Amino acid sequence: LEILNEDNIYRxxxxxxxxxxxxxxxxxxxxxxxxxxxxxxxxxLERLSNYTDSVQEPSRFRLFQxxxxxxxxxxxxxxxxxxxxxxxxxxxxxxxxxxxxxDSRKMARTGIEIFE
Amino acid sequence: xxxxxxxxxxxxxxSNSNSLPYEYFDYKNTIIPRxxxxxxxxxxxxxxxxxxxxxxxxxxxxxxxxxxxxxxxxLLIWLNTSEIEIYFTxxxxxxxxxxxxxxxxxxxxxxxxxxxxxxxxxxxxEESVESKFYYAxxxxxxxxxxx
Numbered sequence: 001l002e003i004l005n006e007d008n009i010y011r012x013x014x015x016x017x018x019x020x021x022x023x024x025x026x027x028x029x030x031x032x033x034x035x036x037x038x039x040x041x042x043x044x045l046e047r048l049s050n051y052t053d054s055v056q057e058p059s060r061f062r063l064f065q066x067x068x069x070x071x072x073x074x075x076x077x078x079x080x081x082x083x084x085x086x087x088x089x090x091x092x093x094x095x096x097x098x099x100x101x102x103d104s105r106k107m108a109r110t111g112i113e114i115f116e
Numbered sequence: 117x118x119x120x121x122x123x124x125x126x127x128x129x130x131s132n133s134n135s136l137p138y139e140y141f142d143y144k145n146t147i148i149p150r151x152x153x154x155x156x157x158x159x160x161x162x163x164x165x166x167x168x169x170x171x172x173x174x175x176x177x178x179x180x181x182x183x184x185x186x187x188x189x190x191l192l193i194w195l196n197t198s199e200i201e202i203y204f205t206x207x208x209x210x211x212x213x214x215x216x217x218x219x220x221x222x223x224x225x226x227x228x229x230x231x232x233x234x235x236x237x238x239x240x241x242e243e244s245v246e247s248k249f250y251y252a253x254x255x256x257x258x259x260x261x262x263x
Binding site: 017019020023030031033035036042060061101102 | 161164165167168172173174175176177178203204206207208209210214216237239244246
């Protein structure tokens with residue numbers, strides 16, 4: 001499946017134990033950082049998913065939307081978004097490339113919260 | 117005026133010849149001021165990280181171990197002793213712990229791990245610089261925030 005620049009992706013952000021939302025309402029960049037052994041940052045492709053499936057537990061997570069074209073733009077460090085279907089999640093995709101801390105900060109800044 | 121990169125570069129140069137291994141806070145020989153209300157709340161947050169289980173972020177995050185939490189609390193106490201308020205704390209997805217302090221449009225992010233690879237980010241509107249965190253240079257980092 002080809003992911004287009006017009007596509008949007010979703011990423012869950014924890015809000016309870018721990019809370020990734022700061023006092024001023026902004027999201028910590030930790031939400032968009034890779035683990036040391038990860039090959040890509042897991043996200044859900046918007047057109048194959050919905051709020052309920054993506055947020056999983058609204059009491060523990062909030063959902064943030066990023067635009068694929070923006071992630072692929074020169075604003076970032078050669079990042080891409082690829083489709084990576086899992087048996088339990090047909091919307092599963094990955095942000096790939098070397099996600100540097102500055103990239104994570106940009107994602108945290110530009111992510112738009114999605115509500116039901 | 118020095119850029120962040122210049123400031124951090126000089127800190128690293130100085131630290132390389134003068135760095136100390138991190139040692140736990142010397143509780144016995146230090147009078148520890150009472151935590152401020154804000155820092156007490158941060159302390160409680162740090163303690164709560166002991167309750168985390170693997171996959172707390174639903175994406176496979178590791179939980180911080182007791183040694184990392186202890187190191188983060190030690191840093192909190194040091195900063196509180198220097199009358200510095202912690203703005204934000206959270207575990208990283210690798211099980212490290214972030215402590216963030218702010219002053220206006222500048223901020224410092226300390227990432228504490230259970231190895232010697234603690235790191236620091238000096239962040240301003242114009243730029244950000246990441247490097248290894250030298251505990252011996254804490255006062256100089258704080259100076260950056262206040263200048």
